[in-house]
Amino acid sequence: MLTDLNLLKMFVAVAQAHSFRAAAERLGVTRSAVSQGIRRLEDSLGISLVLRSTRHVRLTEAGERLYAQASGHLAGLLGALANATDQGPPQGLLRVAVTSIAEQFLDGPLIARFAEAYPGVTLDVTVTDEEFDIVARGFDAGVRLGEVIEQDMVAVPLTGEQRQVAVATPAYLARHGQPRHPRELVRHRCIGWRPAPEVAPYRWEFSEHGQAFDVAVQPQVTSNDMLLMVRTALAGGGITFGIEATFAPYLARGELVTLLDEFLPAFPGFYLYYPSRHNLAPKLRALVEHVRAFRG
Numbered sequence: 130m131l132t133d134l135n136l137l138k139m140f141v142a143v144a145q146a147h148s149f150r151a152a153a154e155r156l157g158v159t160r161s162a163v164s165q166g167i168r169r170l171e172d173s174l175g176i177s178l179v180l181r182s183t184r185h186v187r188l189t190e191a192g193e194r195l196y197a198q199a200s201g202h203l204a205g206l207l208g209a210l211a212n213a214t215d216q217g218p219p220q221g222l223l224r225v226a227v228t229s230i231a232e233q234f235l236d237g238p239l240i241a242r243f244a245e246a247y248p249g250v251t252l253d254v255t256v257t258d259e260e261f262d263i264v265a266r267g268f269d270a271g272v273r274l275g276e277v278i279e280q281d282m283v284a285v286p287l288t289g290e291q292r293q294v295a296v297a298t299p300a301y302l303a304r305h306g307q308p309r310h311p312r313e314l315v316r317h318r319c320i321g322w323r324p325a326p327e328v329a330p331y332r333w334e335f336s337e338h339g340q341a342f343d344v345a346v347q348p349q350v351t352s353n354d355m356l357l358m359v360r361t362a363l364a365g366g367g368i369t370f371g372i373e374a375t376f377a378p379y380l381a382r383g384e385l386v387t388l389l390d391e392f393l394p395a396f397p398g399f400y401l402y403y404p405s406r407h408n409l410a411p412k413l414r415a416l417v418e419h420v421r422a423f424r425g
């Protein structure tokens with residue numbers, strides 16, 4: 130395998146600086162030259178070495194392997210290249226940040242079937258509703274609603290359209306009446322969500338005659354745990370609000386009923402997203418293909 134050693138020099142500079150711009154300044158070339166050089170090296174190896182976002186750069190696992198060997202001495206370079214281009218079964222640690230409301234990803238079957246199909250991949254799932262740059266935090270991919278994914282990411286559909294719903298038990302509604310308009314919710318006991326104690330409770334979002342609006346329901350109970358919200362609603366504790374799939378089993382059994390449906394239209398659903406389509410690591414490509422097959 131023959132590789133331009135100048136490209137390896139660029140790669141080592143990027144790995145050490147964690148920045149294309151800083152590497153370019155160190156080498157005395159333009160940022161564009163470094164970016165193009167790294168792309169040429171990745172193309173020659175057929176694998177991604179660097180993950181890019183609008184603000185951060187980090188190495189893939191293959192990149193880390195190559196850097197560990199190539200930064201030492203020239204005699205180890207060819208061995209490092211061979212190691213970085215390993216074409217065996219997908220393997221390694223795959224870190225994914227998933228929003229807590231992505232039921233289709235978190236309910237068990239998708240993850241269980243992936244683990245069975247790819248025993249060499251260790252899937253590390255962090256469930257979080259914090260919005261952040263997955264590259265900067267060291268994640269390979271994320272799962273979020275399409276409307277909050279940054280435009281520089283590649284997004285693969287995980288679900289079809291989704292819908293938020295307001296729900297309560299029939300017993301609660303028999304005691305307190307059923308709101309006919311979202312603005313009547315302020316007179317009801319509501320169970321709300323917020324991601325952290327210092328953040329205001331989420332405002333419930335609706336649409337009327339094609340115009341979006343929200344309601345600050347001033348919930349009597351708030352939590353960052355959707356399961357607690359569901360359990361409180363099931364116990365007759367009030368009206369709560371969330372993605373319809375979260376409540377599907379309870380709605381099917383009649384334990385909960387939906388309210389204000391005419392004010393809650395569908396919107397784009399959940400996506401698996403990642404920083405670059407260019408030379409995906411085998412472990413991430415395996416997850417992307419698995420998600421596409423699982424969705425059907």
